[in-house]
Amino acid sequence: MTSAAIDVSARIRDMRAAQNRTRRLFLVCLAAGLCVASLAGLVIGAVPIPLSDVFGALSPFHDAQGQYGEIVQSIRMPRLALGLCVGAVLGLSGAALQGLFRNPLADPGIIGVSSGAALGVAFVIVLGNAVMPGALAIAGPFALPVAAFGGGMAALLGVYALSRRAGALSGSSLILAGIAINAIAGAALGYLSFASTDEQLRQVTFWTLGSLGRTNWASLIPAAIAMIAASVLLLRLAPVLNVYLLGEREAEHLGVNAGRLKNQVIMLSTLGAGAAVAVSGIIGFVGLAAPHIVRLFAGADHRVVLPGSALLGALLLVSADLIARTAVAPAELPVGILTSALGGPFFLWLLGRYRRELL
Template structure:
């Protein structure tokens, strides 16, 4: 098992590195005949031959965006995989059960109404206010959906999905009202949240996302065996010595943290947590010991490819990345529903 996982991960990481190098070459800026790899090497080594514009484009724009795509793709895929394992259902992803909508709503409230209370907060809270609000929105939504869909320790999938639909509808209705109230600058920010974009990538944001990823993965990535046991049922998992309640609480809180952080920095990017686990499940069945760590790499690959298309296909403009992932995810969602229909 461990040898196979190491081979799969190594191959996937090599593919990710190859795509990362390819993404560096994608863009409209002309480096004067120099390779982007050469320019990046000169920036890292501190060479005086690099102009400020070249350094800005290759490091602060292109590389920062590529790294953000890798981080957010990985985080969203692991969040979706963890939710599916906990709910024992392939439809239980953060965006489909309303978690993304909850995070987006709280971020939107902060954007439009934050000016009324932002000045009363310490500087460090002002800087991360949207991130904190998005996390709170994701956490409250996760708890609400879990409470509504769980009775006597059993999760009703139909109620879970209907709860997610209701919360998403309410959340986006409130966002629509905030759009009506917003000023021009706030309207641009809200449009960014609704459509999703990695155009605001910075190394500071990447540092925060990396810290969130390390914290979350240290507690989640090795939970594959526990999620496999939970597929048998919570009572059977408890007989195997699995602390079900502790694991569920960890997944709820960490999923909220991961999704909230991603929404705070990139807006609404849906379906990543649905596409990646579904494809991996086709290959590796329902073995979360393989699916969970593999989703961390495959999510990065998916979002990196999607973002490269979004910023190059209509260059110098860009297509919102949330639109691209929705185009990819909708057929997968339909395929899952058809499989469920045929298995009934």
């Protein structure tokens, strides 16, 4: 081997080492930012709590009925845990769907998963006791997550079938099919809202606006189990998604079972997004924005994009929820309104940036 070839090889190794250091630093910064935002979420609120008292309330030796124990343990901790789980699974689902469809605009909300999941939840709230009371009694606390998963899966399969009718799966057909499914789900949600009682209407409105404010440990734990399981399994698909970036045919030549990969990503993304909708309602654009921001700083390697999207998704949602509950205190904005207001312009920017690829 010539000296020139050795120099080139050494430079490549140095570049890769520098890239790896940059990526690790980026993930560490995201984790640190998430820790800061989480502590701020426990400290800041209608009742400000000193940081020392927050740590005291989290201690296993602390009296839960003390001055701040009930607020921290029963109100702010479940809310924070919900924000972490929902933000992480939405970011992961968005990154995995974008990698699978090779479409920069793929997102659980844009391609209809969130709307379908919300429709499933609304169906159970409004018609569940009349149509399937026995099933609801058996499902218990899992009724809403199961309904959300079923609705989200039906919506995603509908989008996938519609976008493939013209032949090869394209970015424009995927987005158009998602718009159609969102419109159908929106019409069905409107009818269920019209047919509901006042109490049912309040519950349906809560799901459509998106909020972290009505959670508790009993409702959070079943959905959190589903979200954590989906997130862990999606993270394990990172190396395979890297190979799939070469193209479906090329990936199959390298030993990737493309059909199984599609089924895994679709099922896990729908499970995670459906469980998120079941406890928080529709929270848009987190799954769209987080993966793009991570790729901007850390490249396209899914071994970095997936965990980075989970961390950034959690950071974005926890921060947005902190703003939503303090901006108009003592009132509280639904966090879904805030994420949509911030995510809409970001979506338009993505449309402009990737317009050629989507045509």
